[in-house]
Amino acid sequence: MKEVSCFADAPLGLLEHGAGEYRGRHCHDEAFVAVVLEGGYQEAGDEGRWNVGPGDALIHHAFESHLDRFEAKGARVLVLALPPALAGTTSVRGRVPDPDYLVRLAERDAHAASLHFGESFVAAVPSMLDWPDMLADDLRRLDPFALSIWAEEKGVRAETLSRGFRAAYGCTPKSYRADVRARAAFAAVRLGGETFADIAHRLHFTDQAHMTHAVAGLTGAPPGWWRRRQMDTRQR
Numbered sequence: 001m002k003e004v005s006c007f008a009d010a011p012l013g014l015l016e017h018g019a020g021e022y023r024g025r026h027c028h029d030e031a032f033v034a035v036v037l038e039g040g041y042q043e044a045g046d047e048g049r050w051n052v053g054p055g056d057a058l059i060h061h062a063f064e065s066h067l068d069r070f071e072a073k074g075a076r077v078l079v080l081a082l083p084p085a086l087a088g089t090t091s092v093r094g095r096v097p098d099p100d101y102l103v104r105l106a107e108r109d110a111h112a113a114s115l116h117f118g119e120s121f122v123a124a125v126p127s128m129l130d131w132p133d134m135l136a137d138d139l140r141r142l143d144p145f146a147l148s149i150w151a152e153e154k155g156v157r158a159e160t161l162s163r164g165f166r167a168a169y170g171c172t173p174k175s176y177r178a179d180v181r182a183r184a185a186f187a188a189v190r191l192g193g194e195t196f197a198d199i200a201h202r203l204h205f206t207d208q209a210h211m212t213h214a215v216a217g218l219t220g221a222p223p224g225w226w227r228r229r230q231m232d233t234r235q236r
Contacts, residue, residue, distance in 0.1 A: 025170035039075035083118030
């Protein structure tokens with residue numbers, strides 16, 4: 001049985017965000033896409049930091065965490081279910097050629113709008129705004145390194161590293177790396193090709209119990225529950 005967890009809602013349809021609205025770091029348990037229609041905002045999360053405006057689109061996978069800073073004029077956003085064609089994509093940000101058409105289509109058939117998004121989405125080239133993005137990118141690689149050494153090599157004062165990263169991403173570098181690693185373990189568990197002990201070793205967890213705790217803390221259920229669920233889905 002999956003444990004009870006608290007996740008942020010991502011209601012499908014049109015959303016209006018107020019002027020200067022700020023949504024602190026939060027996690028969604030469902031995958032979705034967000035298409036900006038008017039206004040703009042900055043999103044900083046487990047996949048990077050982006051400034052988006054009209055025509056831009058962001059892909060969010062399940063159990064990804066991020067924060068949102070909306071511009072002075074707010075934003076109008078269309079939220080759709082993530083289409084199956086993009087379920088395994090590593091692209092996060094891109095554009096759609098005709099967002100107004102997506103809105104009209106979604107009013108008639110949300111599923112058709114999601115499928116059309118999958119056909120028309122064009123991925124954007126990743127970019128970095130400043131050193132917190134460089135650090136986030138290195139943390140997502142999951143190769144162990146000392147934050148103090150990273151700061152010295154990049155010319156960032158050690159006492160400002162955590163504070164500056166938190167200002168950009170809403171969490172400390174250590175907690176960011178922990179979330180990214182937990183998501184990587186969750187993905188590996190669902191693939192079903194590795195033992196839990198091997199996953200824990202490859203992703204540099206202390207042991208299998210540590211990995212189990214991390215996955216359960218992120219998703220609300222332990223690895224065994226997710227693997228059984230994935231196997232049941234494949235057998236249907």
